[in-house]
Amino acid sequence: MSRVNVMQPWLGKEEVAALTEVISSGWIAQGPQVASFEATFARVQQAEHAVAVSSCTTALHLALEVAGVRLGDEVVVPSFSFIATANAPTYVGARPVFADVDPVTGNLTAATVERALTERTRAVIAVDQGGVPVALDELRALCDPRGIVVIEDAACGAGSTYHGRPVGAGAEIAVWSFHPRKIVTTGEGGMVTTSRADWADRARRLREHSMSVSAADRHGSTLAPAEEYTEIGFNYRMTDLQAAVGIVQLRKLSEIIERRRELAEVYTKYINDIDGLRPVADPAWGTTNFQSYWVEVSDPYPLDRDGLLAHLASVDISARRGIMTAHRQPAYAHEGLGPGSLPVSEQLSDTTLILPLFHQMSVGEQSRVIAALISGSGEERWTT
């Protein structure tokens, strides 16, 4: 019996061929492949502008920069997210202010955000947690009239939909991740998408030291034009090697989503019959890509979350604790937020686990996971 992993990227011969071609071309840094990846991503996600960067964390930084968030501002974020969401405001001198999430979706809502707003709030980072689309329209209805920018953190959201369109399509600005734990991967990588040409232009410059002439353009000319550095920028570039892999991955996106949703449907069918287990599901306003297929464990299931994790591990199934909470990490001890300050986030984080789900998952592997969930419930019929 071999281990069932929680996630596995789906990479193959086509990605290898794309990489070989880029290496043979002699140009491996940001260049034509990045431009082509951006154009493809913008088309697939129905975004007006797309700017590729080195990770979603750097995309978050640039999004806050172009949105004009500065020293002394406040940015409302969920604590219930990967820690990069909470860290990014500090990069521009702002302070993250934690808001609680909805107990069903795990996402911010207009009601939870409203309680966290102050005179100093300049932006909100709304996450499509685990791929579940956030109710963006309600957030924008709250924030737009107040001049607060809503940044959609769609790190996990490629292939999810909101009111029939890809997530992020209705955002003024959104950020994406291509880490191997996400839906499509470039090893490391990220993207900023935005409806605003001025923000896209500035993000494009900031990612490359705010040079007036891009490196690709300089190297493309024999007598390189003199460049200027218009403001203090960064090196947040993606490489053409990464982008070439990303282009192939995007071609597979709909197939990946279709397979993930098939596997999720099978899980849900069985889990709905197990008392005390509640699986993540599509919200009324969209569809999830099931980037994280999480299950909430409660009474009368005989094991608690950690007990179930240990039970799964005992049969070589690698599940994961649910989403973390940033406010309970040592890095945020200075905020002085004691237990119970974000009750729903804490509850979800402590009682959920993420089940294995990946494109190549076999029927046999999934049956093993389902059998272990059932045997953990004390029922005999599936124990083998």
Ligand SMILES: *Cc1c(COP(=O)(O)O)cnc(C)c1O
């Ligand atoms: C993974 C993740 C990030 C960070 O993405 P990187 O590409 O690894 O920097 C940010 N926000 C959320 C919600 C994530 O899940």
